[in-house]
Amino acid sequence: MPTFESERVPGRQPARFAVVDPATGETFDEAPDQQPDELDAVVDRAHRAWHGWRADPVVRTTALRVAANAVEAAGDDLARLLTLEQGKPLAESHAEVARTAARLRYFADLAPRTRQITDGRPVHSEIRWRSLGPVAAIVPWNFPLQLAAAKFAPALVAGNTVVLKPSPFTPLATRLLGTVLATALPEDVLTVVTGREPLGARLASHPGIRHVTFTGSVPTGRAVAEAAAASLARVTLELGGNDAAVLLDDVEVERIADRLFWAAFRNCGQVCMAVKRVYAPAQLHAEVVEALAQRAKTVAVGSGLNPETRLGPVNNAPQLARVEQVTKQALADGARAAAGGHRLDGPGYFFAPTILTDVPPGSPVVTKEQFGPVLPVLPYRSLDEAVDAANGTGFGLGGSVWGTDLDRAGAVADRLECGTAWINHHAELSLAQPFAGVKNSGVGIAGGPWGLYGNLRPFVVHRPQEA
Ligand code: NAD
DSSP, rough: OOOHHHHHHOOOOOOOOEEETTTTEEEEEEEEEOGGGGGGHHHHHHHHHHHHHOOOHHHHHHHHHHHHHHHHHHHHHHHHHHHHHHOHHHHHHHHHHHHHHHHHHHHTOOOOOOOOOSSSSSEEEEEEEEOOOOEEEOOOOOSSSHHHHHHHHHHHHOOOOEEEEEOTTTHHHHHHHHHHTTTSTTTSSSEEOOOTHHHHHHHOTTTTTTEEEEOOOOHHHHHHHHHHHTTTEEEEEEEOOOEEEEOOOOOOOHHHHHHHHHHHGGGGOTTTTTTEEEEEGGGGGHHHHHHHHHHHSSOOBSSSTTTOOOOOOOOOOHHHHHHHHHHHHHHHTEEEEOOOOOOOOOSSOOBBBBEEEEEOSSSHHHHOOSSSSSSEEEESSSSHHHHHHOOOOOOOOOEEOOOOOOOHHHHHHTTTSSSSESSSSOSOTTTTBBBBBOOOGGEOOSSSHHHHHHHHEEEEEEETTOO
């Protein structure tokens, strides 16, 4: 079954765009460059498929379970393609495929609850839940499969159909995922479209779309919200983060150093809720810098296909240029690289894992989202100063507090202005919990039952009790 509209049009040869392996910097394949005008037919078919798909929740639950199995069965092919186009180590790609299947399974078993409302009057009021229609899911390149599943699994189980658009940097694993899911889902219930802008902009503003669920950067999120305003579609935005890790003065540095390092550097730092700034008490600052720098200097960096590799390349050339630019700016501002600080020689988009110290607090590597393997470590003198600094950006995705006294750490975590605060680890999630950034980090709630209800609308039936 074709997953791409352009492949259905007789006589039309779809344009294609290059897909680059970030470990070599070379093109290794191509993907269809679908044009905005193709979306009318895609959305129209998604709308027609919705009528059948929304009818029976049992069919949907069964299909999502079958889909989860199919994803696992295709795990080797999906993981390899993901590593080739995204760059992450193969073991992490396998973990991402597993999380994709886990999301399908988790949401397969979720159902909205019908509720009766009583308010003392002799009336009967029942709240039921209805699907919305075709949902546009637009996702970035850092976790193409699991972020897509976090959108399409709740949307589908709720009875919606989905048009899924991956980033042009990582279209291929998603394309394969679409083919795999097509073996479990009725035709046109989930359609993958690939292409360069303005494909996403057109999808976000398409009048047939009833919910735009977007994960990506803050500026694009704003553009998506504006585009969706045209049709007044519901908008869910999961945007960037600049999470702070606040270390308390009773922290045991060596004990937490591995966890802290990987909370910042997993997926080469390209994680929305990675630790992007560390605040350490002044008396522990040098020890923290040393512990992190030692790990940054010795971690195995290389192609994700090499089983020794723990840290792959940055995903794409523009992102590498951004990482390099904020690092150079920090060094020009007076920072010192305790590890790294530069691109690595040779082919591919490799940047040396970097620990920065003596960074002025106003430097962009602190105030903006670096989204790469670069971590500033800043000293603080009072806890209030650290909390103010942690809360002092426009972001509010996550944050963490690290220390031995858990009550005290918990009290500091309470003061963080963010959606998720962790204690003694970071970026750990349960499928059953809500995920929602505050301030510029997001609008709406994903995850758990909240993610399901985000794809439904209430429908109320109200009558006199004696009618
Ligand atoms: P991006 O905003 O550049 O792109 C995200 C997606 O939007 C891509 O599919 C892109 O092709 C598409 N797009 C680009 N312009 C568009 C437009 N005008 N209208 C509609 N769609 C458009 O983000 P990125 O560089 O791919 O990803 C990195 C960003 O994603 C970081 O800021 C990161 O923090 C964020 N992110 C957030 C979460 C979260 O859950 N909060 C998770 C992962 C990544």
